[in-house]
Amino acid sequence: MATGWRGSYYRYKELFLNISVLYKKRADLRAFLEIVLSIVAVIVFVMFALKPTALTIISLVQQIKEERKTLSTLTQKANDLQKAGTLLAQNQRYIDNINTAVSSAPAPDMFMKQIEGLSARHSVDLMGLVVSDVVLIGSPKTIRISGELEPLPESANEMGYSISVKGSFSNIDNFMKELEKLRVISTIDSVTVNSSVTESGRVIVAVISGRVPYLGSSK
Structure with a gap:
């Protein structure tokens, strides 16, 4: 080894x-x-x-x-x-119209001004214009003109109104047609018509009741 x-x-x-x-x-x-x-x-x-x-x-x-x-x-x-901003700028006018048509808060003053202008344009006498109670600041109250009315789409808040006008049948008819086309959207719930004859001719008095929808502040 x-x-x-x-x-x-x-x-x-x-x-x-x-x-x-x-x-x-x-x-x-x-x-x-x-x-x-x-x-x-x-x-x-x-x-x-x-x-x-x-x-x-x-x-x-x-x-x-x-x-x-x-x-x-x-x-x-x-x-x-950037594209979204450009698209928003291009459609700002339409957005403003949409905000006017269905506002986020009740705007009784704007609605009343449009009704006054509408009555003057169609030559009818505005005898009365009543807007239901609305809450301008805080949570809105749910006010119904009648319990039988259908709720507004998407459960929108509503501002009730009642308009009394006097004039000829054709003028009142044109008034009501344009009322449905106002920039401020409204729903006509009922129309009551009374007719009477005076020295100047037949006079029609119409009472129009409806609601103006608004979105309300998001919580």
Whole structure:
């Protein structure tokens, strides 16, 4: 057992001694070994020194891709907002008309002015104009002219009114037709007509009852 170990030792020792002698005597072999060792050292350095740098570069590339994707999404949203703003500006007139037609709060003064203008335009005498109680500030009260009336669409709040006008049949008829087309939307619930004959001719008195819807403040 010892002889085998010693034999291997002497054999490898002799091999290394021969390589050492050749290394010292032959410059080309010495240069070759130095090149090989230098290459091995460079490879080891690259593996251990540049690996963290490579991982960092890969991580940065992934972050750049994600940031580009986020930037693209934000750019698209900005473009959509710009288009929405342009569309809003183009349709602002219609939006104002919609807000007038169905306001967020009751506007009895606006409704009364339109009725006064309507009666003057169709040459009917405005004998009376009553608007039901409305709450201008705070939660609206639910007021019904009659329990048999159908609720307004989308359960909108309502402002009841009663209009009394006097005039010829044709003038009152035109008044009622335009009442249904006012900028302020209203629902006509009932019409009561009384006719009488005077010295100037037949006179019609009409009492028109209805409701004006409004949205109310969102809670």
